[in-house]
Amino acid sequence: MAAASEKERVLVVDDAPDTLELIQRNLAAAGYQVFTATGAAEAIRLLEDIPIDLVITDLKMPQVSGLDLARHVRENLKDTEVMMITGYPTIQGAVTAVKLGVQDYITKPFTDEELLSAVQRILQVLKARRNAQNGSEQPLTLAGFIGESRAMRDVFQEIRKAAAAPATVLIGGESGTGKELAARAIHYASPRAAAPFVPINCGSIPENLLESELFGHVKGAFTGATESRAGFFQTADGGTIFLDEISDTSLAMQAKLLRVLENGEIYMVGSARPRxxxxxxxxxxxxxxxxxxKNKVFREDLFFRLNVITITMPPLRERENDVLLLVAHFAKKFAAELGRPIPRFADGALRVLAGYHxxxxxxxxxxxxxRVVVMTEGDLIDVPDLPSAMRFSAARDAHWDRKLSEVEAEHIRSVLSAVGNNKTRAAEILGIDRKTLREKLKAYGTDAD
Ligand SMILES: Nc1ncnc2c1ncn2[C@@H]1O[C@H](COP(=O)(O)OP(=O)(O)OP(=O)(O)O)[C@@H](O)[C@H]1O
Ligand SMILES: [Mg+2]
Structure with a gap:
């Protein structure tokens, strides 16, 4: 965990802002990386994105209590400890807390020393357990990211490397493969995790607004600019900006982005002073x-600037058993949202899901x-409950509706990935020579070097 920074990460949850600030200040001064949340819901969202070592939570909070938060952590996060702060020490409360796997608790009012020694104690236990469990082995998944396939394990590795480096990252991959999730994972695993992650969809902001949205504008820059306003780049200072659909920017905007990447300078609209x-x-x-x-709609210099580290999200159909892991993950999630028991999937339904393209x-x-969790009455989901387009996808499995070149390209790619991109091995397996392989890769737009 915490590959990029050695600091241990503590999340403090309390509905009282004063207490929150006090604890944050103390722990930060003691060298911990501290995150805060004013309620359990916010804490759970943070925990989805950030690997946290210790959660310190108030017991009594409106809406969701500290005990419920502790239960959530115990059920979902094996590698995170919980410490409770309570104003009402009762035997019953303590017993419940310990049963839920709360490591320790301190009662209000407490001194700074009491807080720090409790935190150190817990984190020592955690460290010892991690060492005993898997020595130096890396965990296979990142927070919130489901996948055990070879392809995804490679991606996790790349994300960890990218997180530790300061360079620009370009994420490619088909629609819906998790590009934004990967960008978030890079940010939250990086030393910038405590600063903002600011996602922007370049395609959804009209061209004439994009510049002032990104870089801000000064008063009087254009009609209606009655005040100076900061842009997304200023908001993201110290953190990460995620430029989604980067190809949707104009050539003029690309030139401005290049300048930021080259020397970290922005010009607010209407100002000649670089910031x-x-x-x-x-x-x-x-x-x-x-x-x-090649078609001159994207600047080559910007492409090279962006392309320092590239991560390509594999399509789902190339992720082996991950389909069923994801089905189980989302079934659990949506059942919980609806307050229903987790549905089971009949073997036939699982086969259809696993075989779909x-x-x-x-x-x-x-x-x-x-959709199936919402629509299905009972707790067993079978083939007729699945969308009809999927049920009739047997024909698609036979690939009769695909071009020969598509099938060939896909086969070549899967052989390449199976041999770790070793072109010589792949050419051998495919029964063609390296030159033919290179030509085919070029023709299919796959990298040939
Ligand atoms: N490996 C994964 N484990 C769990 N959830 C995932 C995974 N990959 C993607 N998701 C979820 O799938 C949805 C789509 O992911 P995301 O928005 O990151 O994809 P994308 O590549 O940015 O898609 P698009 O190109 O359409 O913008 C999100 O709800 C995301 O949380
Ligand atoms: Mg996206």
Whole structure:
């Protein structure tokens, strides 16, 4: 865990802002990386994104109590400890807390020393347990990211490496493969985790507004600019900006982005004075940027600037057993949202799900599972409960509606990935020579080097 920074991460949850600030200040001064939340719901959202070592929570909070938060942590996060702060020490409360796996609790009022020694104690136990469990072995998954396939394990590895480096990252992959999730994972596993992650969809903001949205504007810059306003780059200072659909920007905007990447300078609209920002850029696209460069609609220099670290999200159909892991994950999630028991899937339904081509990838799978969980009355989901387009996908499995070149390209790619991209091995298996393989890869727009 915490590959990029050695600091231990503590999340403090309390509905009283004063207490929250006090604890945050003390722990930060003692060298911990501290996150805060004013309620359990906010805490749970944070825990989905950030690997946290210790949660310190108030027992009594409106809506969801500290005990419920502790239960959530115990059931969902094996590698996170919980410490409770309570104003009412009762035997009953203590027993319940300990049963829920709360490591320790302190009672109000407490001194700074009491707080720090409790935190140190818990984290020592946690460290000892981690060492005993898996020595130096890395965990296979990242927070909130489901996947045990070879392809996804490689992606997790790349995300960890990218998180530790300061460079710009370009994330590619089909629609719905988890590009935004990957960008978030990079941010939250990086030393910038405590600063903002600011996602922007470049395609959804009209061209004439994009510049002032990104860089801000000064008073009087244009009609209606009655006040100076900061842009997303200033908001993201110290953190990460996620430029989604980067290919949807105009050539003029691309030139401005290049300047930020080259020297960290932005110009607010209407100002001639450069301002410096410290922002890591992660960009994503589901287009082939190289092809766009060739067609002169994407600047080559910007492409090379963005392309320092590239992560390609594999399509879901190339992730082996992950489909069924994801089905189970989303079934649990949506059943919980509806307050229903987790449904079971009949073998036939699982076969259909596993064999489907998933053109919309994880997003499509998430929608399908949500729909069947909502629509199915009983707790068993069978083939007739699945969307009709999927039930009749047996024909698709036979691939009779696909071009020969598509099938060939896919086969070549899967052989390549099976041999770790070793072109010589792949050519041998495919029964062609390396030159033919290279030509085919070029023709299919796959990297040939
Ligand atoms: N491996 C995964 N485990 C769990 N959830 C996932 C995974 N991959 C994607 N998701 C979920 O699937 C949905 C789509 O993911 P995301 O928005 O990151 O994809 P995308 O590649 O950015 O898609 P698009 O190209 O359409 O913008 C999100 O709800 C995300 O949380
Ligand atoms: Mg996206």
């Amino acid at each position: 410096t920002v410290d922002v890591r850029v992660v960009a994503a696209t589901n287009k082939d940027l190289r092809a766009l460069v 998933w053109p919309g990838n994880v997003r499509e799978l998430e929608n399908v599972v949500q």
